[in-house]
Amino acid sequence: MAIYKIGVLEGDGIGGEIVPATTSILEAAAKQLGGITFEWGDFPIGWKAIEQHNDPIPNVTKEGLKDCHGWIMGPHDSAAYPESHKTVRNPSGELRHLFDLYANIRPAKTTPGTKSGVDHTDLVIFRENTEGFYADRNMYSGTGEWQITPEVVVSTGVFTKKAIERIAHAAFKMAMKRRKKVTVVHKANVIKLGSGLFLNTCHEVAEQYPEVVVDDYHIDAMAAHLVRRADAFDVIVTENMYGDILSDLAGELVGSLGLAPSINTNDHLVMAQAAHGSAPDIAGKNISNPIGIIQSATMMLNWLGERHNDRSLFDGARMIELALAEALQEGVCTLDLGGSETTSSFTEAIVNKIEKVVIP
Template identity: 45%
Template structure:
């Protein structure tokens, strides 16, 4: 398996270094033959090449099996390419899979839970993903701005099927989150297509919840939910919320997957205010790497990668329970020491 590694900005190089150590460790332990091809995007690319993403980088990633991407500080270069969006769109990574669960050794303010947000990733309210040319935000006058949203049947169908396929491996419950009460045509189509797909999965219990009510309900009782499927922006917001409910957004792994490609990407941002201080939580990047290995194992029908993915998940959980983690998740270690402890666990297991 060949993986292109782009550390990103801010805390990205620190957290990605831990993820790289973990990938190399499980590759040796399980005989995965992983090859890591290190490159740059974001600030480092801007300094070296004068662009946040150089044109040939997408082709390089397409020639590999997968991508590991660190967080990007997109706001600092508003006229440059947003690396995350660039690869999601260029590789057609339509499914953003965001697990959220509680861990032993941490306070469970909202009770124990284990859920996954399945977010459509290629259209919706995101202005940079809706048009063949240009964006879908229009400044009509200096005082009037309009943003258009695109929802298509094909994108609704494939994200719905991703959610139901995942639910079949879990507790067989899918919750459709939407705003069809107001967005009657767009979200109405989304709900209708999800329910059409549901007919192919009669074992799965299906319900739907209006998005604003969902924000309250998932805080009140996250245990009710198993797999949540929703559109792009609603999913972006909801997945950050559910990650934080687990104890820290630093525990939120994230996989961006398409039919033929995938990208592991930490759920959090680049956090430049704590960069270089050895306090950033590396687990989001590590858990994203675990998801990436799981995706590849399923795609190739190779149990070794599935075993490696599970081993990483279990080692992270054991490390948190033992306090071998950063302070934001009730641990006592810095970034590097957290990574070293995790690698030691994986080697000794």
């Protein structure tokens, strides 16, 4: 019996509803399989951590996560934190920085049973997660912004060959398992040195994957291409800010940002984190849609299955995916997707389907 320690960080807003929904669904899959056990570790972040430790991401959480195989991170509402906590990295940014989770992997796939703005789309965005134009995490110490005068601010973008190479390799390795096509997104026509280094380095890495077809687009053109022909793309690799923007756009195009999953990884750790926010306006009403974080957790299981060569983890992920697909095709969904289920009743429906799923 393989045991995997998974950290649980509920976060703020709807996190207290959708994260427990996700762990109960993973428990149901583990019970059905019988070959794996999840050992859960609860760690505070966000408002709960501020109340308990005067810190939205306290050391007890950072240290506890070091002993986990991976963790599920709920959304945070850092924009509402006290001013004293707004001068430091938000919880997700801090964990990405602290654990060097350099790859933010965000798929966007048309899902039967949901309304979509594009058809037959199945793409994955690889977002470099540690530098680029995100000034709160692109420095070893401090932040890459300076206010020269009350009317003048300088914000830096950082690009290093090492960081670009590793996200490019991650993207090309994924492409080799899919349709063998990579699109590099950049702005090298204007940001000639920084974005130029990103583009050129990706093309250098591409030489090691001769089976993969490579093209590239400027970020502004890429946004238009996604809207017009999202189904033409397979794996997209880009820097931090562009990846954040494009993945939100792609998520909405295929149905809803509420469905959009992601994982943050390095070579030995994985953090499951839905792309959406904490939705404080509906928190506590039992109407939030947990699919984004559930699908993020299935991505985590697949990642752990590959790292630990454990077929049971792949089967668990597949079991959950099949249960979700069946529910959505039957119209079993939450209010935001046109259904009538609450968060808890939707979760119960998925658990019931997992108990009946047969892995092909």
